[in-house]
Amino acid sequence: MFPDSTSSASFPPADQARFLRLAFDYSASLSMVLTPDGMVASVNRATLFLSGLDQAQVTGQRFTELPWWKADNAPEAQVARCMAGEKVRFEAEVAAHRVEFTVTPVFAEPGHLEALVATGQDIGVRKFIESEMRAREEVFSLIEENIDDLIAVLDREGRRLFNSRSYRRVLGDERIVPGQYSFDAIHPEDRERIRAVFQRVVESGKGAREEYRYMLSDGSVRFIESQSNVIFDAQGEVSRVVVIGRDITERRLAEEAFQRVVSLQQAIMRVTTGAVLYVRDRHLHWMNDGWCHMVGYTREEMEGVSMQAFFPSEAEFLAARTAIYDAAGRARAEPHVVYYRRRNGEVFPTLVTGAPFDPQRPELGNVFSMTDITSLIEAQQEVKRLNADLTRRVEERTAELQAANHHLTAEIAERERYELALRQSEEKYRLVVEYANEGLAVAQGPCLKFANAKCVALIGRPLEEIYRTPFIEFIHPDDRPRIVENYRRRLAGDTVENHYTFRVLRLDGERRWLQISAVAIEWEKQPATLNFLSDVTERKDAEDALLHSETRFHAMFNNAAVAMSLADPQGRFLEVNDCWARTLGYGVEEFAGMTIFDITHPEERPTSQQNMGRLMDKQVSATRMEKRYLRKDGSVVWVDVAVTPIYDRDGTIEAMVGGFVEITERKRAEEEIRRALEKEKELNELKSKFVSMTSHEFRTPLSTILSSAELLEHYADKLSPADRAEILHSIQMAVGRMTSLLEDVLVIGRVEAGKMHFSPAPLDLNEFCGGLANEFKRHLSATQRLEFRAEAGCAEVPADAKLLHHIFGNLLSNAIKYSPDGGEIAFSLTCRADVAQIEVADQGIGIPAEDQERLFETFHRAGNVGNISGTGLGLSIVKHAVDLHGGTIGVTSAVGQGTRFTVRLPVSRED
Known part of the structure; x- marks a missing residue:
């Protein structure tokens, strides 16, 4: 049996069936009523819309044999458990949507199963956000593990809230713990200067770049270059200071020896689906395919065109401009309904949300996201038409009853049967409403006239208090003006935004985010609204966490002292940081459409493509090499580059993070050393040749002189004057040859000495x-x-x-x-x-x-x-x-x- 949550506000007999049917049909949740043996008895519009099926394909079919189940994931076991009296919950794919199903058994009396109620929620958005959070955290972890930057988050007083692992890996310092004052480790001669700079950063809200000396625990000193940036809280006050530092000790030593300056650089990109526009100065500068399909124009036809060209009239354009822009020309974040005109002249409604491209620079324009809500408007019109049709049919039926008074007895019997069926139907739909996974509420005047169990749970207050207290008191003060205005306009028949979020304040003090969609109805012949409520607190918290993660990641990425980039698997740049662009002589925006091979030296491209192929084939987990890049002016820069892939949850490479350090000066020094070694080798070879030549060339004349002298010494008295003259001549010739050789050696010595x-x-x-x-x-x-x-x-x-x-x-x-x-x-x-x-x-x-x-x-x-x-x-x-x-x-x-x-x-x- 179910708790009677409607006891304080009974259904008017004339409206009960219509209300319950409307609540069932127009619920945003998937809803179905099953017979005790698992056959589908009723199904609402949301289920048919999401699955892409029609009424005939679902009603009368076994729930576990519906066309959307895959062969291996039909919930046979779960439905069997529910038939046994257990409430079950499971997730499944329905027409490419991830849906969380809840199947509840309904007992007319203990032990007698009356029906099964199946409801479902599309949880694709929540899954997507969780996936994005995991991907962001993975990128953040990869960057933290693969760069040597020293990253710290400080409070306004300079106490450490977060330190990257690189403090221990690069500096080997085990003293750094959260809560410690960051100034304690700074060299005494630099400490007060850095403390004063930090205070200016906190007071002005503007980052600063500084160099200082860092004292390690062993007494040694390291030179650190740091860039500080601030993080503002919701009130615009500085709450955190992000300090990204780099050990530049080696660079400082290199500057003193070789007067070198090493510059370093990197980025990521956003992927958006749906209709998205980039508008600057009220002109369209970029759009995705969703907008092209929506209005029927090609991208080439629309680029640079004024947005007024897509409005039905100038008045509509001016009204929309006032609604979606603030006084500074920035787009408002709140959704608004705006009417546009297609190429064929058809006017259609959209739900528009926007955000400034850069909140600090309104001149850069705005980004808008749009959803075609034609079907939603048509559904509202269809509800009104059905109400009118139902009224007409009741009047016709009444006339027929008056004309056929002689069949009154049979008609009474028929009416009793009809009322019995109606009561059964009402009971069935009441069960659906009570056990729906979505809150349902009827608002009339200042209070709620009806609230189902889910609505009571969402508001977190007793049902009696909900009925007697104006509903506006349950709503967060910041959201009340919006709720009141939309409620007033909807009752007046105006077109009002139909999907938005607000906060409720529960009795236990907890704040919950709810998403509301509503339609205008009659309740006891008075205007009212039927409201559908869903708890989106987890999604909002996930969005806030994702925004915080993105802010932290971009603060690190854009202010890193290392050249960094993000590229797709084909090597096309998705994002680069300032250091990357500055080292190569480009602006950051110029890398759009460029690939890593466009800046690679032609002689290096085959090797780079080979290394990229090994990464994509997962032969290596990362790659590192020394190579040449080409600057914008055509000059060559040597870099030591490392590339690490980023995988999605399926293990497929979706992007690559790259970073490099410029080593041009080191390469130049290596080349100078190589030339010096070659020169030294050449001099050694010349010395060897000289020694070999002199020993050989002097040996022959010396041998001649020695042998001739021995002949004269031992046989002079026996030699004839002619023989003695010949021997003396040979000695003279040998001496002349040696003299000539010595002269050549002396001359070449003077030549080499430049004398x-x-x-x-x-x-x-x-x-x-x-x-x-x-x-x-x-x-x-x-x-x-x-x-x-x-x-x-x-x-x-x-x-x-x-x-x-x-x-x-x-x-x-x-x-x-x-x-x-x-x-x-x-x-x-x-x-x-x-x-x-x-x-x-x-x-x-x-x-x-x-x-x-x-x-x-x-x-x-x-x-x-x-x-x-x-x-x-x-x-x-x-x-x-x-x-x-x-x-x-x-x-x-x-x-x-x-x-x-x-x-x-x-x-x-x-x-």
């Missing part, structure tokens, strides 16, 4: 070259010949005769030395107006092509010289001597065909 002496004086090249040719003819073998050719009329040129002797002496010596098979050596002089050209050509072994590029390097010798002696110094000396004259030297050669050196000297010099 080679250059003393130009007027010189007759014809005479100089001719004398040099005669000098070297004495060194020719029997198969070699030296030809000198010179044009007449060569003027004197400014030159250093000693250096010219090094140049052409080395070239002639090499031509003779590397022509072992003989042949002609051509030595020629040609003069032009501004240049003198001297060539030395031989028919010797030639120079391989691969050696020609390094021909003038110190100690380098061609690979085909074999056993021919040489130091590898001569051509290096030649090149430096030519450079001192401001001239050039070139070579053409082929292996086995000979070599030609061409020296060009300027005829005049500019001192």
Whole structure:
């Protein structure tokens, strides 16, 4: 049996059936009445609307065999338990909606099951909010675990309320606990300055960036860079200060050594469904597909168009503007009913809610969410039409009864049967109303005339008090004006917002959020409203928690000293923070539509795509690499980047969080070190070559001198004068060779030290070259010949005769030395107006092509010289001597065909 919650306000006999039927049909909850064996006897409109079925597809069907159940989730066991007398509750999918069902057994008398009442609530919104909260917390946890920022939340006095785990991970400091004054760990010389800055932040409500020294428990000091931001309470007062710090000790040391500045950067995005508009200066700048479908225009046709174009008239536009905007041009959060016009001219009603894009900057415009409520308005009109139709039918029936008085007896019997059925129907609908999972109340005048059990539970007061006390006293004072105005206008027949929330004050002091929808009806022939109430406290608390979580996350994300970004699985940026944009030379808004590959250096893209693929295939849980990014101006920046995926509740990657540290200066230092090592290696190789060359080149003449000296020492008296002269000549030749070698070493030493002496004086090249040719003819073998050719009329040129002797002496010596098979050596002089050209050509072994590029390097010798002696110094000396004259030297050669050196000297010099 059920408690009689209507005892203080009995139903008027003429209105009972109509009221109960209206309450059942227009309840926002899914409602069904089942027979004791589980067959559907009645179903309301909300059930048909949500499931997409019609009356015939549901009524008369077994509840557990309805089309919306999947093969594996029909509630057979739950219904069986209910038939056994147990009230059951379970969740199930109905036409893509998550619904919480409550099935209650109804007993006419103990032990006799009369019916089953099944009610349901769409809990998709609550599930979505819970999912969003879990996702936000997961992102927050990932960021807290993967960044080294020191995050603290302080109260107005500077006491710690929250510390990130990075305090222990980065600083290794175990002393930091909530409730501790944050100033205690600051270096004494910085403490009062930071305390004063903190006080200014609290008083002004504006954040500040500061650097200070932090004292660790072991007495060591770390440099910290921090950014403080404030969190306001509902009254606009500063309640919390968020301080995000970073250990910049290494950076400070690097700045002193290399004068580097390391900049760091990152973001997230919102996903909105339904009809959403972004309006600035009363013009439409962005809309989603829901709005396009709603009004019948394409996105391209509507961008930049005035919102007035979508209103039926200018008066409607002005009225809507007054309703949905405040004096500063910000959108109001309260829902409003606004009429718009479709492309085909049809006018339709919408429920509009809005929010400013940035509450502090009204000029950035507003975001609006809209719901088409045409069906709701039509339903209200249908109720009025049915009332009129019912009245007409009753009048017709009365006339028929008067005309058919002779059938009165039969009619009375029929009426008794009808009244019995009506009482049974009333009882059935009364059970539905009493056990509905939604509060039902009839308001007339200042008080409630009817309230079901659920309504009594929601208000939290005795039924007698509810009936005798004006209902406005149960409502929170801040919500009373809205409730009273909507109630007055609804009774007057005006169009009023039909779904909104308000707070009730229960007798136990608890505050609960209720959502109301209402229709105007007649109660005892007087105007009244039928109200449907649902408890949405958990949803509102979840929304508040979600808002707080988003505020905390965005405070960390946007003020992090690390470059951070959020991208979709294809690498397209969803959001970046200021540090990310600033390091790459962009504005934050410029990253819209860009991908991570757009800023990646072309040479790095294959590797980046490969790493991205490994993340998406879940081969790795995160990735980190050093790579090059391209700034907006095209310059290259080296970064150390880490990427971590974010998974949804199905385990699918829905986004990726990335962060990087700029390492351009470190890379530049590494390159300088590498070049220095290569230079050192080259010097070591030169030293080894020099030692090897000198030991080899000095050994032969020394051996000659030693052997000749021994011959003279032991056999001088036995040798003829000619033999002794020959031995002395060989000693002289060996000494001359050593002297020449030492001279080359000394010259190359002066060249390397930049101390080679250059003393130009007027010189007759014809005479100089001719004398040099005669000098070297004495060194020719029997198969070699030296030809000198010179044009007449060569003027004197400014030159250093000693250096010219090094140049052409080395070239002639090499031509003779590397022509072992003989042949002609051509030595020629040609003069032009501004240049003198001297060539030395031989028919010797030639120079391989691969050696020609390094021909003038110190100690380098061609690979085909074999056993021919040489130091590898001569051509290096030649090149430096030519450079001192401001001239050039070139070579053409082929292996086995000979070599030609061409020296060009300027005829005049500019001192």
